[in-house]
Amino acid sequence: MQVLLSLVTLFLLGAAAPALADTPEIAIAIKGQQFVPSEVEVPAGAKIRLAVRNEDTVPAEFESTELHREQVVIGGQQITIFVGPLDPGSYEFFNDFHPQSRGRLIAK
Amino acid sequence: MPLLRPICGALPVALALAMAARPARADFKVWYPDAEYGETAIETIGNWGHDPVAARRGEESFTEEVERGLTPWWRTELELEQERLPGPGQATNFSQVTSENLFQFTQRGEYWLDAGFFFEYGQTMLPKTPSEITFGPVLRKEIFHTIDTVNIFFEKDLGNYASAGPSFLYAWETRIDLGTAVEPGFQAYGAPGAFGHFAPLGQQDHRLGPMLFGTVAVLGPGSLKWNAGILFGLTPAAPRETIRWQAEYEIHF
Numbered sequence: 001m002q003v004l005l006s007l008v009t010l011f012l013l014g015a016a017a018p019a020l021a022d023t024p025e026i027a028i029a030i031k032g033q034q035f036v037p038s039e040v041e042v043p044a045g046a047k048i049r050l051a052v053r054n055e056d057t058v059p060a061e062f063e064s065t066e067l068h069r070e071q072v073v074i075g076g077q078q079i080t081i082f083v084g085p086l087d088p089g090s091y092e093f094f095n096d097f098h099p100q101s102r103g104r105l106i107a108k
Numbered sequence: 109m110p111l112l113r114p115i116c117g118a119l120p121v122a123l124a125l126a127m128a129a130r131p132a133r134a135d136f137k138v139w140y141p142d143a144e145y146g147e148t149a150i151e152t153i154g155n156w157g158h159d160p161v162a163a164r165r166g167e168e169s170f171t172e173e174v175e176r177g178l179t180p181w182w183r184t185e186l187e188l189e190q191e192r193l194p195g196p197g198q199a200t201n202f203s204q205v206t207s208e209n210l211f212q213f214t215q216r217g218e219y220w221l222d223a224g225f226f227f228e229y230g231q232t233m234l235p236k237t238p239s240e241i242t243f244g245p246v247l248r249k250e251i252f253h254t255i256d257t258v259n260i261f262f263e264k265d266l267g268n269y270a271s272a273g274p275s276f277l278y279a280w281e282t283r284i285d286l287g288t289a290v291e292p293g294f295q296a297y298g299a300p301g302a303f304g305h306f307a308p309l310g311q312q313d314h315r316l317g318p319m320l321f322g323t324v325a326v327l328g329p330g331s332l333k334w335n336a337g338i339l340f341g342l343t344p345a346a347p348r349e350t351i352r353w354q355a356e357y358e359i360h361f
Binding site for chain 2: 047059061063065066067068069070071072074080081082083084091094096097099
């Protein structure tokens with residue numbers, strides 16, 4: 001049991017380690033229930049920080065099946081989503097509250 | 109002394125059956141360290157255990173939940189549970205009303221490990237049965253195109269019918285990150301016994317098996333996440349097979 005608790009402690013200490021300060025930040029806005037820009041080029045092989053700002057008054061949800069991310073962003077507020085490191089390729093995301101609103105991350 | 113020998117021989121069997129007579133857990137669910145702020149959802153989880161031995165056959169549990177991410181770091185759920193103990197002649201009973209809470213410590217993907225903490229209070233609805241609290245860390249690591257989540261929980265009975273000490277529960281999930289609407293993986297669940305005094309291995313409940321995980325992004329006014337599969341009993345105290353399923357419908361408003 002002591003071994004188990006030690007492992008848990010190590011895991012938690014690892015989780016408490018600071019994020020890399022040089023994580024690139026990509027800004028995406030939601031305006032008129034559309035992503036702006038709707039296609040974003042990001043570096044492959046690196047962790048990235050998506051700053052998603054909802055400029056509408058109604059809530060939206062940034063969601064991506066391919067990226068395994070979903071997060072509600074209240075109207076007028078901003079959220080941060082960490083993704084990657086990504087393999088080169090195209091990753092679709094959408095607004096789960098208005099699924100016709102879609103965008104793509106292009107990892108190169 | 110000869111009289112003691114059959115008693116001693118029968119004792120482990122009786123203990124194993126006693127362990128088997130109590131479901132390992134109310135619901136087979138792997139918790140994720142996500143508060144899901146702003147989301148409202150309903151969820152159902154169920155399982156059915158089958159075994160050639162009648163005493164271990166027919167275990168069932170079903171839950172219905174309403175959940176809401178109240179803050180960026182706190183999600184709360186209210187759950188109704190029904191259970192059927194294994195063995196012939198058992199009935200399915202409304203067994204517990206449960207308040208479940210997940211506290212998110214880290215932003216997903218920000219650190220080396222995603223971490224949260226789970227706390228649950230379950231109020232028994234059955235006579236001569238203890239209420240209980242369950243708590244412990246929820247940890248997740250995304251690595252090598254897999255999403256790996258572990259729950260390390262301690263469960264403590266409350267009230268007059270409480271057992272002596274807290275018991276230990278674990279749950280493990282590995283999901284293959286294919287980026288598709290349906291992905292494979294596996295889950296494992298275990299109940300080794302009382303904290304610090306684990307039962308002999310044959311009396312511990314350990315189950316492991318393949319699962320499918322799916323998402324239907326648009327379904328009516330919401331979206332559906334589901335997972336289902338079969339758990340194989342790894343020890344005599346567990347049913348040979350447990351079919352389990354989980355479906356969460358997220359409502360958008």
